[in-house]
Amino acid sequence: MVSLALFLSLCIFLILNLPVGIAIGLASLVAILTGGTLSLGYIAQTLVTSTDSFPIMAIPLFILAGELMSSGGVSKRLLNVANVFFGRITGGIAIVTVVVCMFFAAVSGSGPATVAAVGSMVVPTMLEKGYSKKFILALIACAGSIGVIIPPSIPMVIYGVSTGTSITALFMGGFLPGILIGLVLIFWCYYYCKKQGWRGDTEKISVKRAVDAVWDAKWALINPFIILGGIYGGIFTPTEAASVAAVYALICGVFIHKELKFNNLISTIGNACSTTGTTMIIIGFASAFTKILTIEQIPAMITNAIINFTDNSIFILLLINVLLLIVGCFMDTTPAIMVLSPILLPVATSIGLSPVHFGIIMVVNLAIGFITPPLGINLFVAARVGSEPLETVTKGIIPFITVMIICLLLITFIEPISMLLPRLIMK
Structure with missing residues (x-):
């Protein structure tokens, strides 16, 4: 009865178009009232204890770092460098867009932030060169989803906290999948643009132009090496790396590039606070939801049901992927990971998957959700x-x-693809 009340009420609240975090919290409340095994104060207690976590601190700091980099001129300089080296290829500006999104992903950790930062610069240029608007906006939305796959990644932090998986190993596991997706997108852009007759930049590459662009972007280019090198070199943890990223972005924007003025600094911090507040509410309520699932032994029940249905690992993985793709169409990444990872991880481990590999699969699935109608957030950001x-x-x-x-x-x-690098660092 508790399980039925939990999932039925969650579906009803989502259909009523309540904010996802509130819907999860109210569903948890309904389950507590139905079961009677937990007190009503349990949800309030979980809201505090679930966010009082050192790893969780990385989330608001990475959000702040991404906002500061977007406003402080980092994305513009990355675009200039990529354009120098890739702009002359057929479909050059489309390929440049993918490359910049990959690089910006390595400093922001957010898909929508990547779309907003890169899209605002490339849309006018691509329109001038004759690209169709539907292709431009779809490309930016898709390339921006790489922002949650190449580390640092906010969804990977959430998955690591939810499942007790090493965040450092998850970050390392995201490198090759992110690069793979970027390369495949580049090949697709080249093929499609060649078919459409969209040629690259006619300006010749010169050593002076390349050196000037790289020199101007040197602080932006150094940033991911500081963050990721510090994590993998054992100098600081992912949470400490997030604070380093935020401070570094602030210094670059205010003192080096001098594009982050007082007025837009306040609005930038306000945007980061708004996003952080929403995320933390979702995490708090989702933690209560997850603990109720565990108490009711729902993950074990689902694992047994799937294994009894089929013991074919390929078919089970296909089922999991289909489920996650469907969920990604209707639910944001954070609540989806918080709710589904405790349910699906036992299923994945029962067929021999490591928690790191499954985490990458889950994040990639939900990254596709960023560009899947009707609620793909990257689609809305690109349209705006x-x-x-x-x-x-x-x-x-x-x-x-x-x-x-x-x-x-x-x-x-x-x-x-996912496990090669994590195995190297875990030796």
């Missing part, structure tokens, strides 16, 4: 950046979703 209705973005997104699903299947069934 391009000042176009949502329909314009969704018309161009289907080929990109197909490319992402192909990459997902490769990552799911070719384990070394």
